[in-house]
Amino acid sequence: MILAGDIGGTKTHLALFEEGGSARRPRLDRKLPSREFPSLIEAARSFLRDAPEPPTRAVFGIAGPVVDNRCEATNLPWHVDGDKVGAALGGIEVALMNDLETTAHGLELLGPRDLETLNPGTARPGNRALIAAGTGLGEAFLLGGGRRWRPSASEGGHSDFAPRNPLEDELNLWLRAKHGRVSYERILSGRGLAEVYRFLAATRRGDEPEAFARAFAGAEDPAAMVTAAALDGSCERARLAAETFLGVYGAEAGNLALKFFAVGGVFVGGGIAPKMLPLMRDGGFARAFCDKGRLSALVRDIPMSVVLDAQTALWGAAAVALATPAHKEPA
Structure with a gap:
């Protein structure tokens, strides 16, 4: 299962997708009011309580500059570290991207x-x-x-x-x-x-x-x-x-x-x-x-x-996540 998200100053839109599935067909998705959560970790945990199974990796598009997989959101009091988010969600791989970059990936799906x-x-x-x-x-x-x-x-x-x-x-x-x-x-x-x-x-x-x-x-x-x-x-x-x-x-x-x-x-x-x-x-x-x-x-x-399509950023994040091969530990 793949987790994708579009993180903005007003709402956080999270969705789960099947491995090998379509980036425009989520298995589960929900929009959460961003400011009701102290962090992306807490928002993701809330969403994943209803998940049929835990995700294996995630891509989040977030409104703010992303450097070294970290972002201080521009219009939201969140300091997001992708590695820490991944550890909190069960040790999964997490990639942060600027939300306009994920939207740009989503353009090809329109x-x-x-x-x-x-x-x-x-x-x-x-x-x-x-x-x-x-x-x-x-x-x-x-x-x-x-x-x-x-x-x-x-x-x-x-x-x-x-x-x-x-x-x-x-x-x-x-x-x-x-x-x-x-x-x-x-x-x-x-x-x-x-x-x-x-x-x-x-x-x-x-x-x-x-x-x-x-x-x-x-x-x-x-x-x-x-x-x-x-x-x-x-x-x-x-x-x-x-x-x-x-x-x-x-x-x-x-x-x-x-x-x-x-x-x-x-x-x-x-x-x-x-x-x-x-x-x-x-x-x-x-x-x-x-x-x-x-x-x-x-x-x-x-x-x-x-x-x-108001969900273009989410589709783009999902497309990147679905195209990213799962990390495998060396034998």
């Missing part, structure tokens, strides 16, 4: 129905890029040229934000005064969307119903409120916040196309894009993606799609 194209372009042999906004912002690239790609993680979501227009200049200054340094994740995340809304409120842009203002002030998930109001048109300021957010998001996706020369395609994953898809279809996201000055024609010809 079909046409799992994607929605926002910029058709023309896919060519070469690299691919992946960007995913959710609790945080992840970025990865896939090195390749034939029918297979080799994923590699990055921490590009923490690179410095580069504003493109006067509104984004103001947003940058407002965030810098509040936080000191402004990364792309400071904007392109659930918390970032809420911050964009607060900036628009502070600078008195867009109308805001009084009832919405009261609800937003006490909301447990203000970003979800902004998204819902932007979609149903009930709050002009929420719509403006979503448009500003998506402009930055599309621009950074285009930046990845240039940085990684991703002529094989750019993929937009994470939990936010599918929820904002009706707003992304109006063309603003794709225009920001393609607006690259002298290289706009190059980027316009690069395919860009939204990943619709």
Whole structure:
């Protein structure tokens, strides 16, 4: 039995797979609220109480930089050591990977129905890029040229934000005064969307119903409120916040196309894009993606799609685990 996991700041999705089985057909899976557990070890132990048999090895995709099979999660108070997790789970082999790297592995398992194209372009042999906004912002690239790609993680979501227009200049200054340094994740995340809304409120842009203002002030998930109001048109300021957010998001996706020369395609994953898809279809996201000055024609010809399958990172972790031969002690 193989254990795979997608570990994020909000949820931990764990699943068991049969040896030799499909990476998209778990025998058992469950989503756990990450912050209700003090560690990955405790979350895994809770999940495995219902397991038909113990796993022989595991692969976990985790939101944070992984070095020497260790990770300090970026948006979760967990310090994860793969060797210690393996020892606690019965001495099994455990591999930690960045969650965008496992998502990148999962891309190869997706079909046409799992994607929605926002910029058709023309896919060519070469690299691919992946960007995913959710609790945080992840970025990865896939090195390749034939029918297979080799994923590699990055921490590009923490690179410095580069504003493109006067509104984004103001947003940058407002965030810098509040936080000191402004990364792309400071904007392109659930918390970032809420911050964009607060900036628009502070600078008195867009109308805001009084009832919405009261609800937003006490909301447990203000970003979800902004998204819902932007979609149903009930709050002009929420719509403006979503448009500003998506402009930055599309621009950074285009930046990845240039940085990684991703002529094989750019993929937009994470939990936010599918929820904002009706707003992304109006063309603003794709225009920001393609607006690259002298290289706009190059980027316009690069395919860009939204990943619709929310479990792609889990499928990728399972695919890596299933493809990894079990360790055997020498005779």
